[in-house]
Amino acid sequence: MDFYQELELVIKANTSIIYVITNEEERLEYIIRQFVLKDISQAIHTWDFIEGYGDILSAEKIALRNPLQALKTIESFSDSYNALFLLKDFDRFFNDNSIARKLQNLSRKISERNQTIIIVSSQPNLSLASAEFMTSLYLGLPNKYEISLEITRLLRYSSTSNDCEVLIDLLSNACQGLSIIQIRSIAAKFLVQYQVLDELAIDFFVEEKQKKIKETGKLELYSNNLRLDDIGGLHLLKEWLSKRLTAFSSASVRYGLPYPKGLLLIGIQGTGKSMTAKATATFLGIPLLRLDIGRLFAGVVGESESNLRQAISIVEASAPCVLWIDEIDKAFTKNTGVGDGGTTSRVLATLLTWLSEKECPVFIVATANHVENLPSEIVRKGRFDEIFFINLPNLLERQQIFEVHLTKLRPKTWHRYNTTYLAKCSVLFSGAEIKQVIIEAMYLSFMENRELNSEDILNEINHTVPLAFTDQVNINKLQTWASLGKARLA
DSSP: OOHHHHHHHHHHTTOSEEEEEOSOHHHHHHHHHHHHHHTOOOEEEEEBTTTBBTTTOTTSOBTTTOHHHHHHHHHHSOTTOOEEEEEETGGGGTTOHHHHHHHHHHHHHHTTTTEEEEEEESSOOOOHHHHTTOEEEEOOSOOHHHHHHHHHHHHHHTTOSOOOHHHHHHHHHHHTTSOHHHHHHHHHHHHHHHSSOSTHHHHHHHHHHHHHHHHTSSEEEEOOOOOGGGSOOOHHHHHHHHTTTTTTSHHHHHHTOOOOOEEEEEOSTTSSHHHHHHHHHHHHTSOEEEEOGGGGOOSSTTHHHHHHHHHHHHHHHHOSEEEEETTHHHHOOTTTTTTTTTHHHHHHHHHHHHHHHOOSSEEEEEEESOOTTSOHHHHSBTTBSEEEEOOOOOHHHHHHHHHHHHHHHSTTTGGGSOHHHHHHHOTTOOHHHHHHHHHHHHHHHHHTTSOOOHHHHHHHHHTOOOHHHHOHHHHHHHHHHIIIIISEEO
8 A cells, every 4th residue: 555545544534643754745745735636625734833834824824933832723723624734843842741732632622523633754753652643654755656757747847859658767767766856856957967858867867866875874876787697606596596587577476476585695705795796686687775784873762773764765665676785794693782772673673574574676685704693583584585605616616716807807818827727726715815816916917017827826826815714613604504404505
């Protein structure tokens, strides 16, 4: 059920007070006015602390800077007066006992009238007492249909002759995850430079969207062209992903397939977990969003959970997409919540609930270096479709990794290098370490003004101590964990 349907239901059910959580006051007001215009014949009056009720009497502003008077004004109307009262940021006054009491009294009184109070706020500030007599609704970011309507309007406004459905669809896709105000702001910025909205605007909107999402401080929209073929090895993981190539298509939905939940990738650093997350988005042909869990946490009570809800809202509005949660083991452990007042536990609970119950086309790729301390709630079946253990590459995989990197760095001469011998000499090296020894060898050959050769790479291998030598304890734990059937080999 979308927001419009929920709003219609609670208003027609004669709900006294509705508490709407949104950052888009203007959009909410537009939705309310459209609803009133089409479905019910009620007057609409808006109040805020600065302007008061500017629309009740033209000669004066009623209840200016007086929230208690704002409620008394509602009470003063006759029982036969049909109206909706939109109170902006009224939750800021909930701590005032007289206002809290007046609200509760008024909720009982107007329940017998055809009147509804709608309190709009950007934060879920309802107390347990207030929740008893208020109905809470959440207005998320606009869906693709709402965005397409706005894009259509903007195309007409820009007087473009190319307002075809394909352009509208492409621009709507580019704008998913943005608010209506942000879309208008980006469109205005583009029109100032180019005067007409056309195909050039698509890349411009994507770039601006990257900036807007990054400004939240919690998410980042990645642009990458990394392919699965750019990663050596991981054959079983690639095969598993290939079965889900069209998992977000309309054909799979018609077939009855649920959207895939995603993957948890475990392994030591440098084995290609982050690269796999990036390549998965390219393979599926959908955007990649990275969630920085560390930035979710804040000092104010309730703010961390609110940050996560905001991030989830952006992710869902951007769907279909891949959500990359890097090093989830650093944020959540078996001792989660100890010493922080339970904040981490609440954030984890919110995240796990969403992972289990989400029905939107969001594919999760979470990575972890240490799994023995992860809470069992994360690794149990149902959170992710599959857990893959990415081990250190074997001989054949190391050879493929050498070939992948040399093909990129030496596209014309890569076949001249003895990758078979280099792979034999690089036992316990991770993919990242293999790439680095090639780069270090290139620095030496460049300094000596000559072409890179296999011996240069071999010398770097002999002078490098792989992480596996110092992290053997964790490797053993990961391998044991995988051998018990808790994860599939990648």
